[in-house]
Amino acid sequence: MKIDPNSNADLSAQIAKSIRDAIISGDLIVDQRLPSEAELSDQFDVSRPTVREALKRLAAQSLIRTQRGATGGAFVNKLSFEEAYPQQITTSTLLLSMNAISFETACEARYTLERSCAPLSALRRTADHLATMRAEIHRQSQPGLTDEAFCASDVAFHRALVDGAGNPVLSYQLAGAVEAMQPLMNMITFSALDRAKIIELHNALADALEANNAIGVDTALAGLESYTTNLAKSVMEKRKNKA
Amino acid sequence: MKIDPNSNADLSAQIAKSIRDAIISGDLIVDQRLPSEAELSDQFDVSRPTVREALKRLAAQSLIRTQRGATGGAFVNKLSFEEAYPQQITTSTLLLSMNAISFETACEARYTLERSCAPLSALRRTADHLATMRAEIHRQSQPGLTDEAFCASDVAFHRALVDGAGNPVLSYQLAGAVEAMQPLMNMITFSALDRAKIIELHNALADALEANNAIGVDTALAGLESYTTNLAKSVMEKRKNKA
DNA sequence: TGCCATTTAAATGCCAGACAATTAAATAAC
């Protein structure tokens, strides 16, 4: 393997890229053991710390895992949806907060994507998904619930809806859009009236899903989107007037 | 800052998590300079290489950038959509290839998400988006185009459609779903007849978009999905019979 | 005073060598 020591990029970045490309291209397959750090430093003609920095970069992306001990080493990691979720959510959250994305834009994206799952979920949702949604609705109706807990339950409710589509790829892509909204949602104070309205729409949604009524689900989601957007708008207005 | 040296996790992983949490929570804001590596090793009571490994983990996620020189150091990076795209695509691609996701499942997710953008794109697409799509259609009709180039053009075409929705969050989420399909698509050989049919549907799609006809766009996308799925199915069949 | 060249200091990038901790396999003891 050849690394250009005169490149602008760090050696560790170049080495990481080299190994990453090998994984993506299939030259390194899942569970395959990489050469030991000592061997890698020989191959790339760099020191061990530099190799280690490269490996940490890959570990940060869950592309490899390491094991200590005699038969240890770095292994190509089978990237699972479970591992990818949190990274996807972190990235999405930071993208929203660092790029001045308006609540409206984020909300539009979220509900647009979510509504696309509605027909599939109406078709395929299991009793489990329905039960989860009903349970979350119940939680949402409990008095004394903090706004944060209310939002968290809302997210769980909507994830069950998305998971109902029975397509892991959809669930993964949606996770970012739905969960990344939470910090934005947490800026809103939900009055008892607001909650009642949202719960009403959640009930309508669950009912439609139970009846395999795709159009009903879509209608409820459209209602939620407009209600949420308006709620956020009025909160922003109030905050502006105060200032 | 406190780090538990008896934890199961690596020190560098703990330090990375600590800094990452500070960024997510807003304790560290964009463009803020982190303490120097020497200061961090003092604060966390670890050696400099360990701190460096932690910083490389964060750099791999584009959460920080580093600068050499007198006023250099590590700075909280403003995560841009441009930076996040490749990571999103890499992760999505690996998820598909490592988790035995069927072509059908991936295709369903892709077109489900894409169809959700159709109404917005029909409403908001600019002349630029249309021009890009027409140009890609033209490229696709050129004889002698390799299958890979055909697929790449297909991706560019569909990205223009998605971008037409004018929602950067949607564009970001869709990028993973659309681009990650490319390796799967590249396994298919497109006959001249197949290409003609696809180009026909692309034309219908562009026409509908030009006429701000959301239903027409959706119909064309549905046609593309079923055609692509059937094409893949027949390819798999042939391959099975050979073996 | 004002401008340019030089020096200096601070920071990251990289390296060599060592020791600690962990783990599985080989070996020895019973």
Place this chain on the structure above:
DNA sequence: GTTATTTAATTGTCTGGCATTTAAATGGCA
């Protein structure tokens, strides 16, 4: 044959150092 011990391989971490880069401080000169 089973258990305890040793050994070897590997990652995790530390110390100390040098190279490189960069901006700011310094000094020389007109």
